[in-house]
Amino acid sequence: MLTLYGVPGWGSAISEVMLTMAEIPYHFVDVNGFDNPGPQHDVLEQINPLCQVPTLRLDDGSVMTESAAIALMILDTHPHLAPPIGTSQRALFQRLLVWLVANVYPTFTYADYPERFASDAPEQLKNSCIAYRKTLYQWLDQQLVGPYALGDNVTLLDAYIVVIRTWGPRPAWFTENTPRLSAIADHIAQREELQTVLRSNDLLTAQNAN
Ligand SMILES: N[C@@H](CCC(=O)N[C@@H](CS)C(=O)NCC(=O)O)C(=O)O
Incomplete structure:
Protein backbone atom coordinates (compact mmCIF):
# COMPACT_ATOMS: atom_id res chain seq x y z
CA MET A 1 0.00 0.00 0.00
CA LEU A 2 1.14 3.59 -0.60
CA THR A 3 2.47 5.48 2.39
CA LEU A 4 1.82 9.20 2.53
CA TYR A 5 3.92 11.33 4.88
CA GLY A 6 2.15 14.51 5.81
CA VAL A 7 0.54 16.78 8.36
CA PRO A 8 -3.24 17.11 8.67
CA GLY A 9 -4.39 20.21 6.80
CA TRP A 10 -1.02 20.83 5.10
CA GLY A 11 -0.01 20.16 1.49
CA SER A 12 -0.33 16.43 2.02
CA ALA A 13 -4.07 17.03 2.34
CA ILE A 14 -4.15 17.87 -1.39
CA SER A 15 -2.70 14.43 -2.15
CA GLU A 16 -5.01 12.76 0.36
CA VAL A 17 -8.04 14.28 -1.36
CA MET A 18 -6.70 13.21 -4.78
CA LEU A 19 -6.06 9.63 -3.62
CA THR A 20 -9.52 9.51 -2.07
CA MET A 21 -11.14 10.78 -5.27
CA ALA A 22 -9.35 7.96 -7.10
CA GLU A 23 -10.26 5.43 -4.39
CA ILE A 24 -6.59 4.53 -3.98
CA PRO A 25 -5.88 3.21 -0.47
CA TYR A 26 -2.93 4.67 1.44
CA HIS A 27 -1.38 4.61 4.87
CA PHE A 28 -0.91 8.06 6.42
CA VAL A 29 2.13 8.87 8.56
CA ASP A 30 1.76 12.10 10.51
CA VAL A 31 5.08 13.97 10.59
CA ASN A 32 3.76 17.05 12.36
CA GLY A 33 6.74 19.16 13.43
CA PHE A 34 8.95 18.03 10.54
CA ASP A 35 9.83 21.61 9.64
CA ASN A 36 11.76 22.02 12.87
CA PRO A 37 14.71 19.95 14.08
CA GLY A 38 13.55 16.77 15.79
CA PRO A 39 12.51 13.16 15.20
CA GLN A 40 9.77 13.94 12.65
CA HIS A 41 12.22 15.98 10.61
CA ASP A 42 14.69 13.09 10.69
CA VAL A 43 12.05 10.55 9.61
CA LEU A 44 11.00 12.66 6.64
CA GLU A 45 14.48 13.77 5.64
CA GLN A 46 15.60 10.18 5.38
CA ILE A 47 13.17 9.50 2.56
CA ASN A 48 12.89 13.01 1.12
CA PRO A 49 15.96 15.22 1.60
CA LEU A 50 13.86 18.23 0.52
CA CYS A 51 11.87 17.61 3.70
CA GLN A 52 8.51 18.66 2.31
CA VAL A 53 5.02 17.23 2.39
CA PRO A 54 3.42 15.57 0.52
CA THR A 55 5.98 12.78 0.35
CA LEU A 56 4.66 9.50 -0.97
CA ARG A 57 6.36 6.13 -0.73
CA LEU A 58 5.22 3.93 -3.60
CA ASP A 59 4.64 0.17 -3.52
CA ASP A 60 8.07 -0.52 -5.03
CA GLY A 61 9.75 1.51 -2.26
CA SER A 62 10.55 4.50 -4.46
CA VAL A 63 9.62 8.00 -3.40
CA MET A 64 7.31 10.45 -5.14
CA THR A 65 7.00 14.11 -4.24
CA GLU A 66 5.33 17.18 -5.79
CA SER A 67 1.56 17.39 -5.66
CA ALA A 68 1.28 17.98 -9.42
CA ALA A 69 3.45 14.95 -10.19
CA ILE A 70 1.29 12.89 -7.85
CA ALA A 71 -1.77 14.12 -9.75
CA LEU A 72 -0.25 13.07 -13.07
CA MET A 73 0.67 9.67 -11.62
CA ILE A 74 -2.91 9.15 -10.44
CA LEU A 75 -4.25 10.15 -13.86
CA ASP A 76 -2.22 7.36 -15.49
CA THR A 77 -4.59 4.86 -13.90
CA HIS A 78 -7.64 7.08 -13.26
CA PRO A 79 -7.97 9.23 -16.39
CA GLN A 94 -2.82 21.22 -17.44
CA ARG A 95 -2.25 24.95 -17.37
CA LEU A 96 -3.82 25.51 -13.97
CA LEU A 97 -2.18 22.44 -12.42
CA VAL A 98 1.27 23.70 -13.31
CA TRP A 99 0.33 27.30 -12.57
CA LEU A 100 -0.74 26.45 -9.03
CA VAL A 101 2.50 24.71 -8.08
CA ALA A 102 4.72 27.11 -10.00
CA ASN A 103 3.13 30.35 -8.82
CA VAL A 104 0.97 29.94 -5.74
CA TYR A 105 2.91 27.29 -3.82
CA PRO A 106 6.20 29.24 -3.68
CA THR A 107 4.38 32.13 -1.99
CA PHE A 108 3.86 29.76 0.95
CA THR A 109 7.47 28.59 0.92
CA TYR A 110 8.69 32.19 1.19
CA ALA A 111 5.94 33.57 3.45
CA ASP A 112 5.94 30.64 5.87
CA TYR A 113 9.73 30.67 6.30
CA PRO A 114 10.74 34.25 5.39
CA GLU A 115 13.80 34.25 7.66
CA ARG A 116 15.37 31.55 5.47
CA PHE A 117 15.32 33.83 2.45
CA ALA A 118 15.53 37.38 3.82
CA SER A 119 16.99 37.28 7.32
CA ASP A 120 17.28 41.08 7.33
CA ALA A 121 13.67 41.75 6.27
CA PRO A 122 11.51 38.66 6.94
CA GLU A 123 8.30 40.59 7.68
CA GLN A 124 8.61 42.51 4.45
CA LEU A 125 9.09 39.34 2.42
CA LYS A 126 6.18 37.65 4.18
CA ASN A 127 3.83 40.57 3.62
CA SER A 128 4.69 40.98 -0.03
CA CYS A 129 4.25 37.25 -0.68
CA ILE A 130 0.83 37.32 0.98
CA ALA A 131 -0.22 40.38 -1.02
CA TYR A 132 1.03 38.79 -4.25
CA ARG A 133 -0.79 35.54 -3.47
CA LYS A 134 -4.05 37.46 -3.17
CA THR A 135 -3.61 38.82 -6.70
CA LEU A 136 -2.91 35.28 -7.94
CA TYR A 137 -6.10 33.98 -6.37
CA GLN A 138 -8.09 36.81 -7.94
CA TRP A 139 -6.73 35.82 -11.35
CA LEU A 140 -7.50 32.15 -10.66
CA ASP A 141 -11.06 33.00 -9.70
CA GLN A 142 -11.65 34.33 -13.21
CA GLN A 143 -10.47 31.08 -14.81
CA LEU A 144 -12.78 28.82 -12.83
CA VAL A 145 -16.09 27.68 -14.19
CA GLY A 146 -18.28 26.02 -11.53
CA PRO A 147 -19.87 24.06 -10.05
CA TYR A 148 -16.42 22.37 -10.09
CA ALA A 149 -13.19 24.10 -11.10
CA LEU A 150 -13.57 23.09 -14.75
CA GLY A 151 -17.32 22.73 -15.03
CA ASP A 152 -19.71 19.88 -14.40
CA ASN A 153 -17.19 17.16 -13.63
CA VAL A 154 -14.91 16.86 -10.63
CA THR A 155 -11.17 16.76 -11.49
CA LEU A 156 -7.96 16.54 -9.49
CA LEU A 157 -7.73 20.35 -9.66
CA ASP A 158 -10.62 20.43 -7.22
CA ALA A 159 -8.38 18.82 -4.61
CA TYR A 160 -6.28 22.00 -4.62
CA ILE A 161 -9.33 24.27 -4.45
CA VAL A 162 -10.91 22.65 -1.40
CA VAL A 163 -7.61 22.66 0.51
CA ILE A 164 -6.08 26.04 -0.39
CA ARG A 165 -9.16 28.04 0.48
CA THR A 166 -8.63 26.97 4.13
CA TRP A 167 -5.08 28.42 4.06
CA GLY A 168 -4.11 32.09 4.20
CA PRO A 169 -5.74 34.47 3.47
CA ARG A 170 -8.44 32.19 4.98
CA PRO A 171 -12.03 31.30 3.99
CA ALA A 172 -13.64 34.66 4.79
CA TRP A 173 -11.25 36.43 2.41
CA PHE A 174 -12.03 33.92 -0.35
CA THR A 175 -15.78 34.34 0.17
CA GLU A 176 -15.47 38.08 -0.24
CA ASN A 177 -12.79 38.35 -2.93
CA THR A 178 -12.93 35.14 -4.93
CA PRO A 179 -16.59 34.11 -4.73
CA ARG A 180 -16.33 31.56 -7.54
CA LEU A 181 -13.39 29.74 -5.95
CA SER A 182 -15.19 29.81 -2.61
CA ALA A 183 -18.44 28.41 -4.06
CA ILE A 184 -16.51 25.66 -5.85
CA ALA A 185 -14.72 24.74 -2.61
CA ASP A 186 -18.10 24.57 -0.85
CA HIS A 187 -19.46 22.36 -3.63
CA ILE A 188 -16.52 19.94 -3.42
CA ALA A 189 -16.82 19.86 0.35
CA GLN A 190 -20.31 18.42 -0.02
CA ARG A 191 -19.07 15.27 -1.76
CA GLU A 192 -19.97 12.22 0.29
CA GLU A 193 -16.79 10.23 -0.41
CA LEU A 194 -14.60 13.13 0.77
CA GLN A 195 -16.19 13.69 4.17
CA THR A 196 -13.76 11.53 6.15
CA VAL A 197 -10.62 12.95 4.55
CA LEU A 198 -11.90 16.53 4.77
CA ARG A 199 -12.74 16.09 8.44
CA SER A 200 -9.42 14.45 9.36
CA ASN A 201 -7.63 17.39 7.73
CA ASP A 202 -9.94 19.97 9.30
CA LEU A 203 -10.90 21.29 5.86
CA LEU A 204 -14.60 21.81 6.43
CA THR A 205 -15.44 25.44 7.08
CA ALA A 206 -18.15 26.28 9.59
CA GLN A 207 -20.54 26.73 6.69
CA ASN A 208 -20.09 23.30 5.08
CA ALA A 209 -19.43 21.30 8.26
CA ASN A 210 -23.19 21.21 8.97
N1 LIG B 1 5.90 21.95 -4.87
C1 LIG B 1 5.55 21.14 -3.73
C2 LIG B 1 5.47 22.04 -2.52
C3 LIG B 1 5.31 21.27 -1.22
C4 LIG B 1 5.43 22.20 -0.02
O1 LIG B 1 5.98 23.31 -0.09
N2 LIG B 1 4.88 21.74 1.11
C5 LIG B 1 5.01 22.51 2.33
C6 LIG B 1 3.88 22.18 3.30
S1 LIG B 1 2.29 22.67 2.74
C7 LIG B 1 6.26 22.13 3.03
O2 LIG B 1 6.59 20.97 3.11
N3 LIG B 1 6.97 23.13 3.58
C8 LIG B 1 8.16 22.92 4.33
C9 LIG B 1 9.36 23.49 3.66
O3 LIG B 1 9.28 23.94 2.50
O4 LIG B 1 10.40 23.50 4.32
C10 LIG B 1 4.23 20.43 -4.02
O5 LIG B 1 3.48 20.87 -4.89
O6 LIG B 1 3.97 19.37 -3.41
Whole structure:
Protein backbone atom coordinates (compact mmCIF):
# COMPACT_ATOMS: atom_id res chain seq x y z
CA MET A 1 0.00 0.00 0.00
CA LEU A 2 1.14 3.59 -0.60
CA THR A 3 2.47 5.48 2.39
CA LEU A 4 1.82 9.20 2.53
CA TYR A 5 3.92 11.33 4.88
CA GLY A 6 2.15 14.51 5.81
CA VAL A 7 0.54 16.78 8.36
CA PRO A 8 -3.24 17.11 8.67
CA GLY A 9 -4.39 20.21 6.80
CA TRP A 10 -1.02 20.83 5.10
CA GLY A 11 -0.01 20.16 1.49
CA SER A 12 -0.33 16.43 2.02
CA ALA A 13 -4.07 17.03 2.34
CA ILE A 14 -4.15 17.87 -1.39
CA SER A 15 -2.70 14.43 -2.15
CA GLU A 16 -5.01 12.76 0.36
CA VAL A 17 -8.04 14.28 -1.36
CA MET A 18 -6.70 13.21 -4.78
CA LEU A 19 -6.06 9.63 -3.62
CA THR A 20 -9.52 9.51 -2.07
CA MET A 21 -11.14 10.78 -5.27
CA ALA A 22 -9.35 7.96 -7.10
CA GLU A 23 -10.26 5.43 -4.39
CA ILE A 24 -6.59 4.53 -3.98
CA PRO A 25 -5.88 3.21 -0.47
CA TYR A 26 -2.93 4.67 1.44
CA HIS A 27 -1.38 4.61 4.87
CA PHE A 28 -0.91 8.06 6.42
CA VAL A 29 2.13 8.87 8.56
CA ASP A 30 1.76 12.10 10.51
CA VAL A 31 5.08 13.97 10.59
CA ASN A 32 3.76 17.05 12.36
CA GLY A 33 6.74 19.16 13.43
CA PHE A 34 8.95 18.03 10.54
CA ASP A 35 9.83 21.61 9.64
CA ASN A 36 11.76 22.02 12.87
CA PRO A 37 14.71 19.95 14.08
CA GLY A 38 13.55 16.77 15.79
CA PRO A 39 12.51 13.16 15.20
CA GLN A 40 9.77 13.94 12.65
CA HIS A 41 12.22 15.98 10.61
CA ASP A 42 14.69 13.09 10.69
CA VAL A 43 12.05 10.55 9.61
CA LEU A 44 11.00 12.66 6.64
CA GLU A 45 14.48 13.77 5.64
CA GLN A 46 15.60 10.18 5.38
CA ILE A 47 13.17 9.50 2.56
CA ASN A 48 12.89 13.01 1.12
CA PRO A 49 15.96 15.22 1.60
CA LEU A 50 13.86 18.23 0.52
CA CYS A 51 11.87 17.61 3.70
CA GLN A 52 8.51 18.66 2.31
CA VAL A 53 5.02 17.23 2.39
CA PRO A 54 3.42 15.57 0.52
CA THR A 55 5.98 12.78 0.35
CA LEU A 56 4.66 9.50 -0.97
CA ARG A 57 6.36 6.13 -0.73
CA LEU A 58 5.22 3.93 -3.60
CA ASP A 59 4.64 0.17 -3.52
CA ASP A 60 8.07 -0.52 -5.03
CA GLY A 61 9.75 1.51 -2.26
CA SER A 62 10.55 4.50 -4.46
CA VAL A 63 9.62 8.00 -3.40
CA MET A 64 7.31 10.45 -5.14
CA THR A 65 7.00 14.11 -4.24
CA GLU A 66 5.33 17.18 -5.79
CA SER A 67 1.56 17.39 -5.66
CA ALA A 68 1.28 17.98 -9.42
CA ALA A 69 3.45 14.95 -10.19
CA ILE A 70 1.29 12.89 -7.85
CA ALA A 71 -1.77 14.12 -9.75
CA LEU A 72 -0.25 13.07 -13.07
CA MET A 73 0.67 9.67 -11.62
CA ILE A 74 -2.91 9.15 -10.44
CA LEU A 75 -4.25 10.15 -13.86
CA ASP A 76 -2.22 7.36 -15.49
CA THR A 77 -4.59 4.86 -13.90
CA HIS A 78 -7.64 7.08 -13.26
CA PRO A 79 -7.97 9.23 -16.39
CA HIS A 80 -11.58 10.17 -15.58
CA LEU A 81 -10.23 12.62 -12.97
CA ALA A 82 -9.18 15.09 -15.70
CA PRO A 83 -10.99 16.33 -18.82
CA PRO A 84 -10.58 14.14 -21.94
CA ILE A 85 -7.42 14.50 -24.04
CA GLY A 86 -7.86 16.87 -26.95
CA THR A 87 -10.43 19.14 -25.29
CA SER A 88 -9.93 22.78 -24.37
CA GLN A 89 -10.78 21.86 -20.78
CA ARG A 90 -7.85 19.44 -20.81
CA ALA A 91 -5.50 22.26 -21.76
CA LEU A 92 -6.93 24.44 -19.00
CA PHE A 93 -6.49 21.57 -16.52
CA GLN A 94 -2.82 21.22 -17.44
CA ARG A 95 -2.25 24.95 -17.37
CA LEU A 96 -3.82 25.51 -13.97
CA LEU A 97 -2.18 22.44 -12.42
CA VAL A 98 1.27 23.70 -13.31
CA TRP A 99 0.33 27.30 -12.57
CA LEU A 100 -0.74 26.45 -9.03
CA VAL A 101 2.50 24.71 -8.08
CA ALA A 102 4.72 27.11 -10.00
CA ASN A 103 3.13 30.35 -8.82
CA VAL A 104 0.97 29.94 -5.74
CA TYR A 105 2.91 27.29 -3.82
CA PRO A 106 6.20 29.24 -3.68
CA THR A 107 4.38 32.13 -1.99
CA PHE A 108 3.86 29.76 0.95
CA THR A 109 7.47 28.59 0.92
CA TYR A 110 8.69 32.19 1.19
CA ALA A 111 5.94 33.57 3.45
CA ASP A 112 5.94 30.64 5.87
CA TYR A 113 9.73 30.67 6.30
CA PRO A 114 10.74 34.25 5.39
CA GLU A 115 13.80 34.25 7.66
CA ARG A 116 15.37 31.55 5.47
CA PHE A 117 15.32 33.83 2.45
CA ALA A 118 15.53 37.38 3.82
CA SER A 119 16.99 37.28 7.32
CA ASP A 120 17.28 41.08 7.33
CA ALA A 121 13.67 41.75 6.27
CA PRO A 122 11.51 38.66 6.94
CA GLU A 123 8.30 40.59 7.68
CA GLN A 124 8.61 42.51 4.45
CA LEU A 125 9.09 39.34 2.42
CA LYS A 126 6.18 37.65 4.18
CA ASN A 127 3.83 40.57 3.62
CA SER A 128 4.69 40.98 -0.03
CA CYS A 129 4.25 37.25 -0.68
CA ILE A 130 0.83 37.32 0.98
CA ALA A 131 -0.22 40.38 -1.02
CA TYR A 132 1.03 38.79 -4.25
CA ARG A 133 -0.79 35.54 -3.47
CA LYS A 134 -4.05 37.46 -3.17
CA THR A 135 -3.61 38.82 -6.70
CA LEU A 136 -2.91 35.28 -7.94
CA TYR A 137 -6.10 33.98 -6.37
CA GLN A 138 -8.09 36.81 -7.94
CA TRP A 139 -6.73 35.82 -11.35
CA LEU A 140 -7.50 32.15 -10.66
CA ASP A 141 -11.06 33.00 -9.70
CA GLN A 142 -11.65 34.33 -13.21
CA GLN A 143 -10.47 31.08 -14.81
CA LEU A 144 -12.78 28.82 -12.83
CA VAL A 145 -16.09 27.68 -14.19
CA GLY A 146 -18.28 26.02 -11.53
CA PRO A 147 -19.87 24.06 -10.05
CA TYR A 148 -16.42 22.37 -10.09
CA ALA A 149 -13.19 24.10 -11.10
CA LEU A 150 -13.57 23.09 -14.75
CA GLY A 151 -17.32 22.73 -15.03
CA ASP A 152 -19.71 19.88 -14.40
CA ASN A 153 -17.19 17.16 -13.63
CA VAL A 154 -14.91 16.86 -10.63
CA THR A 155 -11.17 16.76 -11.49
CA LEU A 156 -7.96 16.54 -9.49
CA LEU A 157 -7.73 20.35 -9.66
CA ASP A 158 -10.62 20.43 -7.22
CA ALA A 159 -8.38 18.82 -4.61
CA TYR A 160 -6.28 22.00 -4.62
CA ILE A 161 -9.33 24.27 -4.45
CA VAL A 162 -10.91 22.65 -1.40
CA VAL A 163 -7.61 22.66 0.51
CA ILE A 164 -6.08 26.04 -0.39
CA ARG A 165 -9.16 28.04 0.48
CA THR A 166 -8.63 26.97 4.13
CA TRP A 167 -5.08 28.42 4.06
CA GLY A 168 -4.11 32.09 4.20
CA PRO A 169 -5.74 34.47 3.47
CA ARG A 170 -8.44 32.19 4.98
CA PRO A 171 -12.03 31.30 3.99
CA ALA A 172 -13.64 34.66 4.79
CA TRP A 173 -11.25 36.43 2.41
CA PHE A 174 -12.03 33.92 -0.35
CA THR A 175 -15.78 34.34 0.17
CA GLU A 176 -15.47 38.08 -0.24
CA ASN A 177 -12.79 38.35 -2.93
CA THR A 178 -12.93 35.14 -4.93
CA PRO A 179 -16.59 34.11 -4.73
CA ARG A 180 -16.33 31.56 -7.54
CA LEU A 181 -13.39 29.74 -5.95
CA SER A 182 -15.19 29.81 -2.61
CA ALA A 183 -18.44 28.41 -4.06
CA ILE A 184 -16.51 25.66 -5.85
CA ALA A 185 -14.72 24.74 -2.61
CA ASP A 186 -18.10 24.57 -0.85
CA HIS A 187 -19.46 22.36 -3.63
CA ILE A 188 -16.52 19.94 -3.42
CA ALA A 189 -16.82 19.86 0.35
CA GLN A 190 -20.31 18.42 -0.02
CA ARG A 191 -19.07 15.27 -1.76
CA GLU A 192 -19.97 12.22 0.29
CA GLU A 193 -16.79 10.23 -0.41
CA LEU A 194 -14.60 13.13 0.77
CA GLN A 195 -16.19 13.69 4.17
CA THR A 196 -13.76 11.53 6.15
CA VAL A 197 -10.62 12.95 4.55
CA LEU A 198 -11.90 16.53 4.77
CA ARG A 199 -12.74 16.09 8.44
CA SER A 200 -9.42 14.45 9.36
CA ASN A 201 -7.63 17.39 7.73
CA ASP A 202 -9.94 19.97 9.30
CA LEU A 203 -10.90 21.29 5.86
CA LEU A 204 -14.60 21.81 6.43
CA THR A 205 -15.44 25.44 7.08
CA ALA A 206 -18.15 26.28 9.59
CA GLN A 207 -20.54 26.73 6.69
CA ASN A 208 -20.09 23.30 5.08
CA ALA A 209 -19.43 21.30 8.26
CA ASN A 210 -23.19 21.21 8.97
N1 LIG B 1 5.90 21.95 -4.87
C1 LIG B 1 5.55 21.14 -3.73
C2 LIG B 1 5.47 22.04 -2.52
C3 LIG B 1 5.31 21.27 -1.22
C4 LIG B 1 5.43 22.20 -0.02
O1 LIG B 1 5.98 23.31 -0.09
N2 LIG B 1 4.88 21.74 1.11
C5 LIG B 1 5.01 22.51 2.33
C6 LIG B 1 3.88 22.18 3.30
S1 LIG B 1 2.29 22.67 2.74
C7 LIG B 1 6.26 22.13 3.03
O2 LIG B 1 6.59 20.97 3.11
N3 LIG B 1 6.97 23.13 3.58
C8 LIG B 1 8.16 22.92 4.33
C9 LIG B 1 9.36 23.49 3.66
O3 LIG B 1 9.28 23.94 2.50
O4 LIG B 1 10.40 23.50 4.32
C10 LIG B 1 4.23 20.43 -4.02
O5 LIG B 1 3.48 20.87 -4.89
O6 LIG B 1 3.97 19.37 -3.41
